[in-house]
Amino acid sequence: MLTNYNEILKDQGVVLLKNVVDSDLMKKVRKKYDELDKTITRTEIEKEKPIIVLWEHVEGETKRLTNFEEYPELWELIVNSIIPKLRKNLTKRTKRLQLMETIIFNKPAEISNTLNWHQDVAYFPVKPNSQIAVWIPFEIATYERGAMNYAIGSNKLGIRASTNLHTREKFENDDREMIPDDPKQNGLDVVCMEMTPDDMIVHDGYTWHYSGPNTVKDHTRKGLSVRFITEEAVFDPRAGQGAAFTQQIDIKPGEILKGAAFPLL
Numbered sequence: 001m002l003t004n005y006n007e008i009l010k011d012q013g014v015v016l017l018k019n020v021v022d023s024d025l026m027k028k029v030r031k032k033y034d035e036l037d038k039t040i041t042r043t044e045i046e047k048e049k050p051i052i053v054l055w056e057h058v059e060g061e062t063k064r065l066t067n068f069e070e071y072p073e074l075w076e077l078i079v080n081s082i083i084p085k086l087r088k089n090l091t092k093r094t095k096r097l098q099l100m101e102t103i104i105f106n107k108p109a110e111i112s113n114t115l116n117w118h119q120d121v122a123y124f125p126v127k128p129n130s131q132i133a134v135w136i137p138f139e140i141a142t143y144e145r146g147a148m149n150y151a152i153g154s155n156k157l158g159i160r161a162s163t164n165l166h167t168r169e170k171f172e173n174d175d176r177e178m179i180p181d182d183p184k185q186n187g188l189d190v191v192c193m194e195m196t197p198d199d200m201i202v203h204d205g206y207t208w209h210y211s212g213p214n215t216v217k218d219h220t221r222k223g224l225s226v227r228f229i230t231e232e233a234v235f236d237p238r239a240g241q242g243a244a245f246t247q248q249i250d251i252k253p254g255e256i257l258k259g260a261a262f263p264l265l
C-alpha cells in the first residue's frame with residue numbers, strides 16, 4: 001500500500017489529507033461566506049484580479065463573482081493554511097503554484113443536483129495542462145450530503161471531452177472521447193471521500209470526479225475548490241473550455257499566461 005502522498009497522487013490521482021486545515025481560519029471563512037451569500041449579486045468577471053466564483057448546484061442558477069478584496073478571510077486561508085500544507089505534504093507538485101481560479105460550490109439541502117463526471121483539464125485552455133486542485137468542505141460531507149467521488153487511477157487515462165456538468169451533454173465541436181457514465185464498468189474503483197472541514201483533498205487535473213445531490217434536510221454543503229497550474233503554460237484555446245477564468249484571458253494563443261489575475265503563490 002502506498003503511504004507517500006506524492007506517490008498516491010501520481011498513482012491514484014487524488015489524495016485525502018486528514019486534519020490539516022486551520023479550524024479558526026475556516027470558521028472565519030464560513031462566517032464571511034454567509035454574509036457574502038446574502039449580498040453578492042455581481043455576475044461579470046473582473047479582468048485584473050483573481051476571481052472567486054459562487055456556484056449553486058441548482059438548475060437555472062447563475063454563477064456570482066466576488067474577489068479577495070471582499071473576501072480577505074479566504075485569501076488568508078489559502079496563503080496561511082492551504083499552501084503550507086500542500087507544500088509540506090506534496091513536495092513534487094507544489095514547487096510552482098499559479099492560482100487560476102477559486103470556486104465555492106454550494107449544494108443547498110434537498111434541491112441541489114448532481115455535478116456529473118468530469119476532469120478539470122478539459123475546461124482549461126492551457127498548454128502544458130498540468131494542474132492540481134484542492135477541495136475542502138465547509139461542513140461535514142458524506143455521500144448523502146453531496147461528497148466528492150473519484151475514479152481512482154483515471155488521471156492516467158488522458159484528456160476527455162468537456163460536457164455540460166448538469167446534463168452531461170458534450171459541448172459543440174468537442175471531438176474528444178467522453179468519460180463513461182459509470183467508470184466502474186471500465187474497471188476503475190470509485191471512492192466517495194467523506195470529509196470534515198479540517199480535511200483537504202488534492203486531485204490531479206486529469207482525475208475524473210463528480211458530486212451527487214445533498215439530500216439531507218436542513219444541511220447545506222459548501223465546497224471550496226482552489227485550482228492551480230503547476231508549470232508555466234501558454235494560452236491554448238479549443239472548443240468546450242469554459243472555466244470562468246478563461247474570460248480574463250486577453251492574450252493571443254501561444255503567449256504565456258501571467259498577470260495579476262493569475263498570481264504565483
Ligand SMILES: O=C(O)CCC(=O)C(=O)O
Binds near residue numbers: 105115210
Ligand atoms: O463541490 C463540488 O460538488 C464539485 C467540485 C468539483 O467538481 C471541482 O472542484 O472540480
